[in-house]
Amino acid sequence: NAGVMQNPRHLVRRRGQEARLRCSPMKGHSHVYWYRQLPEEGLKFMVYLQKENIIDESGMPKERFSAEFPKEGPSILRIQQVVRGDSAAYFCASSADGDRNTGELFFGEGSRLTVL
Amino acid sequence: KNQVEQSPQSLIILEGKNCTLQCNYTVSPFSNLRWYKQDTGRGPVSLTIMTFSENTKSNGRYTATLDADTKQSSLHITASQLSDSASYICVVTIAYNTDKLIFGTGTRLQVFP
Numbered sequence: 001n002a003g004v005m006q007n008p009r010h011l012v013r014r015r016g017q018e019a020r021l022r023c024s025p026m027k028g029h030s031h032v033y034w035y036r037q038l039p040e041e042g043l044k045f046m047v048y049l050q051k052e053n054i055i056d057e058s059g060m061p062k063e064r065f066s067a068e069f070p071k072e073g074p075s076i077l078r079i080q081q082v083v084r085g086d087s088a089a090y091f092c093a094s095s096a097d098g099d100r101n102t103g104e105l106f107f108g109e110g111s112r113l114t115v116l
Numbered sequence: 117k118n119q120v121e122q123s124p125q126s127l128i129i130l131e132g133k134n135c136t137l138q139c140n141y142t143v144s145p146f147s148n149l150r151w152y153k154q155d156t157g158r159g160p161v162s163l164t165i166m167t168f169s170e171n172t173k174s175n176g177r178y179t180a181t182l183d184a185d186t187k188q189s190s191l192h193i194t195a196s197q198l199s200d201s202a203s204y205i206c207v208v209t210i211a212y213n214t215d216k217l218i219f220g221t222g223t224r225l226q227v228f229p
Contacts, residue, residue: 042221
């Protein structure tokens, strides 16, 4: 049973390009969370999704960032027109139905975005 | 303001020694408190999760304590090993809010031989 899978692990983009980060939750998990971690800082919540629904995107910048979790396929975090300040590690986590507040949250290994 | 503060920021110990990491929080209403271990360049891995009614929970050489009255938690590592070198993150969940996990900035532990 594979864990939370994120790809790519490393991504380099030039300013103005688009970055797409993918996350496949653990088998049987339908809740996906995205977090951003800047160097030497803690993880910051970005967005919480269930299949085909965005439940809370209060932590996500209003412009250039979007997330989806389609019925089929992985969750995608999309960053348009990247800027240097978007350079960070982006972590995806998943949890099982009914375990959102008290259950285990499993993290992927992260996608490290570098914007040149 | 909901905050989680950890101390010390960094810690160096010798292999075989014990250490204790601290976490103070102002999160309200409180649901649970988790400790995660994050190796450099890796994703966080859960060590313990404690609800309001739990005072202590162990996971091998890791023992977490929780005092909900003073809003403090500690993570005690016994007989440290080189592989314990990592960041240890305290995370508090706000009750009734499915996505609001408040993360501390972590304590960076280095274990030397």
